[in-house]
Amino acid sequence: MTKARKAEIERLCELGEWVRVTGSRKNIKLTEYYLLVEDLLHTDEVQELSDFRHHRMTTRYQHCLNVSYYNYKVCRFLRLDAHSAARAGLLHDLYHYDTARYTKSSPVIRHSSYHPQVAVESAARLIEMNPRERDMIENHMWPVTTARPKYAETYIITFVDKYCAVIEYLLPQPARFRRWVKNRMHMHKN
Ligand SMILES: [Fe+2]
Numbered sequence: 001m002t003k004a005r006k007a008e009i010e011r012l013c014e015l016g017e018w019v020r021v022t023g024s025r026k027n028i029k030l031t032e033y034y035l036l037v038e039d040l041l042h043t044d045e046v047q048e049l050s051d052f053r054h055h056r057m058t059t060r061y062q063h064c065l066n067v068s069y070y071n072y073k074v075c076r077f078l079r080l081d082a083h084s085a086a087r088a089g090l091l092h093d094l095y096h097y098d099t100a101r102y103t104k105s106s107p108v109i110r111h112s113s114y115h116p117q118v119a120v121e122s123a124a125r126l127i128e129m130n131p132r133e134r135d136m137i138e139n140h141m142w143p144v145t146t147a148r149p150k151y152a153e154t155y156i157i158t159f160v161d162k163y164c165a166v167i168e169y170l171l172p173q174p175a176r177f178r179r180w181v182k183n184r185m186h187m188h189k190n
Pocket residue numbers: 092093115116140141
């Protein structure tokens with residue numbers, strides 16, 4: 001892909017005309033998948049996830065979108081409930097606080113156990129979840145958390161969540177990195 005084309009896609013992403021997931025160059029706005037989550041993507045609760053850094057090089061919004069998209073793809077391939085997989089994937093990390101600050105405050109409950117509970121409560125305020133969606137959000141940290149997943153889709157999300165964490169670390173795109181540096185410099189100035 002030429003530099004000019006890359007810049008053009010970057011511009012379209014900023015305008016919201018293109019939506020991408022990490023590891024893919026596709027405009028997911030043009031896919032069937034997008035129709036399943038479009039309503040959720042426009043809620044303030046999901047949009048506000050953009051304000052939080054996640055896995056160092058990305059935002060929590062992008063991470064949730066990544067998990068949602070790949071969870072959908074894998075579940076569809078395996079003829080599982082891809083619709084629930086897409087929606088639960090998008091809401092699986094629906095919490096609005098800084099992870100590092102939570103960890104530093106030495107709470108009684110570890111963040112890995114705490115944030116799925118917060119996410120499921122936040123999701124319940126947003127939509128009426130079916131049992132599969134609830135299980136996927138509540139138990140996406142298994143086996144770090146002890147409750148066993150009840151559905152095949154939940155086992156899938158535990159893998160997809162970890163896979164996304166890896167690609168988010170390994171595929172930092174230069175533009176995102178520049179934005180991250182710019183934001184850090186801005187934070188230090190203020
Ligand atoms: Fe999580």
